[in-house]
Amino acid sequence: MTDKPRVATTSLCGCFGCHMSLLDIDERILQLVQLVRFDRTPLTDIKTIGECDLGLIEGGVANAENVEVLREFRRHCKVLVAVGACAVNGGIPAMRNQFTLKECLEESYVGGVGVHNPGIPNDPEIPLLLNQVHPIHEVVKVDYFLPGCPPSADTLWTFLTELLAGQPIAFPYTQIHYD
């Protein structure tokens, strides 16, 4: 069954809520695995991405690793989708854009309430933070946007089934929300 469309997913600067919402399609996931083959995704724990038909991106772009992963997904996916508020416009993490990165780090690791052993982490394995959090369409071309925090299971199901069936994608009013 190698001719099934291949789907990859990842979470950048997100909370995995959108992935939880995908799992919230419940038993329809059995139908979904009949329709697609999952490539790199936290659901399969495959770590490298192959050539895919569809890439679902949760989360915005907040650090250097997010940029790298996002570009890799763009290179390998025919259709790339921003899933959820953070991928669409930065979401909750983008609220740190009201402050400088220095202020954020000092609040978290130096002067904040309840900080022990103050000091900003500088282990080379930790991806460097960007000055601001960005929606993914500021970094790569995005083919489709699914707003919501998270998009509901029904929203994701409507999108996936209509896209896979080659239908124009149309949502009922209750399936498109920004919160």
Add this chain to the structure above:
Amino acid sequence: MSHSFTLDGQETAFVPGQTIMEAAQAAGVYIPHLCHNPDYAPHGSCRVCLVGVGRRQVSACTTRVMEGMEVDNASESVQANRRAVLQMLFAEGNHICPACERSGNCQLQAVAYYTGMLAPHYPPFFPRRPVDASHPDFIIDFGRCILCELCVRASRDHDGKRVFAISGRGLASHLVIDSPSGLLGDSCFAAADRAAHVCPTGAILPKHKGFERPIGERLYDREPISKVGDLRAHEDEVD
């Protein structure tokens, strides 16, 4: 003698002097809008009520109906321009809906749903605008202000207070408050003012009641604003 114009191909009556917005509302036709509120003089600043008249697009809230005028309120090109206007409003402010108490009761959000906006499209500005929480009953998040001047008009024309004004020009335009410190808490603004209840976004919010009604059961969660109507008709439920 009765007067008529054509609205989306339908012959529609109007009273001379009415704007396109007023005549459409009288006929039960919804034209999306944010800065329009029938209690105050038309402002024409948000541009969301764009309609096609001949080869031009004009704001329905400031254009008078003329005999025989042909108005396009429903074509995809009109709707696409409204969507682009909304995307610019979203991109130039800080509209993080999941973190906003007004979400679900927000006219900006509801109009964006109505036009089918999926994302802000443009690179966001992420302007740095501090929140003013100095007032005991209300909070102002300037990042959510769309410069519609409804609070300015309500405070000036109804409350007789002139608490608010827009200062600066172009991209630097911003809402200012008439008090020695510039803070709302030091102004004569009061919870009973009309200006406290006309904001179409989450910029001016009452304190202490943000999540009384859960997300999912709010004004625009289940039905579009074209059916539900403006916040103005539902103030008891929202504030």
